[in-house]
Amino acid sequence: MAGIYFHIPFCKTRCLYCDFFSSTALSLREAYVEAMCRELEERSDYLKGHSIATVYFGGGTPSQLPAKSFEKLFGTLAAVFPALSPCEITLEANPDDITPEYLDSLENLPFNRISLGVQSLNDSELQFLNRRHDAQSAIRSVRLCREKGWENISVDLMYGLPNQTMESWLSTLRQVMDAEVQHLSAYHLIYEEGTPLFNLLQQGNIHCLDEELSVTMFETLIDELTGAGFEQYEISNFARPGCQSRHNSGYWNGTHYLGIGASAHSYNGISRQWNKTIHGPAYRTPGVEREILDEKALFNDFIITRLRTMKGIDLEEMETLFGSEKKACCMQQADKHLSNQLLKVANNHLRLTRKGLFVSDGIMSGLLL
Numbered sequence: 547m548a549g550i551y552f553h554i555p556f557c558k559t560r561c562l563y564c565d566f567f568s569s570t571a572l573s574l575r576e577a578y579v580e581a582m583c584r585e586l587e588e589r590s591d592y593l594k595g596h597s598i599a600t601v602y603f604g605g606g607t608p609s610q611l612p613a614k615s616f617e618k619l620f621g622t623l624a625a626v627f628p629a630l631s632p633c634e635i636t637l638e639a640n641p642d643d644i645t646p647e648y649l650d651s652l653e654n655l656p657f658n659r660i661s662l663g664v665q666s667l668n669d670s671e672l673q674f675l676n677r678r679h680d681a682q683s684a685i686r687s688v689r690l691c692r693e694k695g696w697e698n699i700s701v702d703l704m705y706g707l708p709n710q711t712m713e714s715w716l717s718t719l720r721q722v723m724d725a726e727v728q729h730l731s732a733y734h735l736i737y738e739e740g741t742p743l744f745n746l747l748q749q750g751n752i753h754c755l756d757e758e759l760s761v762t763m764f765e766t767l768i769d770e771l772t773g774a775g776f777e778q779y780e781i782s783n784f785a786r787p788g789c790q791s792r793h794n795s796g797y798w799n800g801t802h803y804l805g806i807g808a809s810a811h812s813y814n815g816i817s818r819q820w821n822k823t824i825h826g827p828a829y830r831t832p833g834v835e836r837e838i839l840d841e842k843a844l845f846n847d848f849i850i851t852r853l854r855t856m857k858g859i860d861l862e863e864m865e866t867l868f869g870s871e872k873k874a875c876c877m878q879q880a881d882k883h884l885s886n887q888l889l890k891v892a893n894n895h896l897r898l899t900r901k902g903l904f905v906s907d908g909i910m911s912g913l914l915l
């Protein structure tokens with residue numbers, strides 16, 4: 547089983563916090579799609595012997611592509627992988643792109659999941675982030691998707707914004723629950739160097755949210771979502787039963803994947819590689835940078851990815867892959883966290899406890915080689 551990721555780097559405008567590879571040069575879209583088709587053909591061997599379980603269009607803003615671009619990409623996919631029958635095909639979309647006409651234009655394409663970049667349902671927070679939608683149009687986009695037959699709708703949210711209050715966070719969460727989505731990803735705002743957001747912080751024009759309040763927001767997120775029948779299956783991801791993201795789960799369980807497009811990453815169990823960030827007329831199958839994964843890197847990847855999930859680290863799998871000595875070493879490091887109830891072992895899986903979720907980075911780094 548494997549996944550394919552397409553990076554669509556186009557955005558109408560740039561958000562304040564964004565450090566993804568994206569561009570507002572929308573006139574380059576057609577040439578870029580052509581180049582992605584060529585890249586797919588040239589890289590078809592990368593996933594040889596695997597059946598493709600998931601396809602994910604992320605960005606950037608994939609909903610900035612017209613239906614005819616997706617037709618071209620799906621046509622090339624079918625030609626390159628004739629036996630392709632993925633069970634999950636996700637389109638990332640911005641709420642402001644979701645119109646009845648746009649959804650109608652996608653009707654005959656094989657998407658079966660949509661992930662909406664809502665981020666907040668508070669208008670001043672959205673304006674601060676320089677998002678292009680307001681709260682009302684975000685909710686309208688969820689409803690419209692459902693009316694048009696999308697049964698698997700995910701929403702991305704962001705918390706820990708400067709000046710954000712508990713009331714506003716709670717209100718965003720409750721409105722999203724009321725909109726009856728199937729999946730939710732929620733990430734704390736990160737001040738990435740080089741972004742306008744980072745500069746505002748450096749200049750003292752904004753201040754980080756109080757850490758205690760950030761923690762309370764994370765606690766509230768878990769309580770509200772699990773209380774509404776969602777399962778927390780990864781630190782930042784929640785799903786109604788049976789609606790976990792299969793594509794993203796692949797990243798956490800070691801599934802191989804091929805990334806197509808500028809800055810896209812690929813992984814095949816032996817190496818990790820990432821495409822260079824060129825696009826448009828200049829875009830062609832890009833050169834890649836590659837890291838061959840030695841046993842230490844594979845072990846560390848295994849710890850970091852598996853421990854993010856609520857299923858945790860399968861200790862039997864760890865022993866099979868890395869031997870009993872490495873497993874013993876990991877358990878020795880885990881010992882103090884087991885005593886402090888930050889980790890637990892259940893069904894031969896090493897997992898974060900609820901308390902451990904709040905300090906997961908520190909726990910993971912303590913278990914690495």
Ligand code: SF4
Pocket residue numbers: 556557559560561564565566568605606607640663
């Ligand atoms: S829509 Fe996404 S990729 Fe585009 S600028 Fe905003 S955060 Fe970045």
